Amino acid sequence: MKTLRVATYNIHKGVQGLGPRRRLEIHNLGLAVEQLDADIVCLQEVRKVHRREEQYFSRWPEMPQADFLAPEGYEAVYRTNAYTRHGEHGNAMLSRWPVLAHQHEDMSDHRFEQRGLLHSEVVVNGMALHVVVVHLGLIRASRMRQAAQLDSYIAREIPADAPLIVAGDFNDWGERVHRHFAAMGLQTFKPSTNPTFPARLPLVQLDYVYVRGLRPLSVEVPRGRVWWRMSDHLPLIAEFELPA
Template structure:
């Protein structure tokens, strides 16, 4: 394997629409994740359980969404960011490769937004690969502090010479994320940015995949009617070459 394929997707808890116009999209999302054919899928706004939605939808899955979305042969890792009145949701990682270890760190900056990061280490063809899934806050000052926390976490928990991917929904419309992560050797694809939000009329790229020790070779955003209806974000798929790949 010369290339590593990473997808990131905010799935909006598997439900679209409001109140009486709500529709369940988790089954379509399952087909979408399979189509990515990614080595690692990073997901945000993933529900472990929601009692209200389980009563409302007759086809609500009986298992946590991370397990439901994992294609056959993939390992699913989930950690909770937010606990609500009816359940809980957080970040998930689906890996084609064996997961050696995983950690979670709370990144909540204030009491109105519960945020966190999911860190997994996996073995990919004899190499150790670290992947961190993030979902940052809506307020810029919060994102500044969360990015500083992310840098401290990486310095503390990821060896300097390890292959590292950081992916997720950064909720940032400007250059803050690129500048901050670039200062610690994490870089995204150099091509023009590709909008991922809002899915019906994409204007901004809120979703990114950064890497250290891997060479970016391709970036794509699936688009079209079915993709625009499944979530308020479009998925982002990034390909990287291994350090010794031609």
């Protein structure tokens, strides 16, 4: 295999709508993730458990959402970012390739937002590939501090010559985070050209896949009613050429 297909998707905890009109979308998301046909799927806002929703929805899955969404043959990795009154949620990574190890680092910048990064080491064609899934904060200053923390984490935990993927929901309506990552040596497709939010009428690109040691080939964002009904974000799918 010379090409790696990577998807990133904020699944909005598998539920859409508010109050009594909210609907369970996790089963449709399971079909959608399979249709992405990605080697690596990076997910944000993934429920591990939610006791209130479990009682409300009769078809709430018995297993954590990351395991439920993993297509047959994939390995699911999940770590919690946020603990709430009724449950917890965080980031996940689904991999078609074996996962050697994974770890988590808290990235919470203030008490109103619980954030974190999920770092996994995946073996692709005998090569160690590092995958970091992130969901940055809503406040601009917080995002910049979290970007700096990510920079420090990569320098500390990932060999400088190792291929690297950083994917997720960056919550950046401009290009400040993008410029910071470019200075870190991370590259992606032209920013702000593949809108992913809001899903029904996408205006801004909040979701990205950044890489180091891989060559970007193509990027796409699926559109249409079938997609915007499942989450407030659209998925982003990118393909990269693996090093020889």
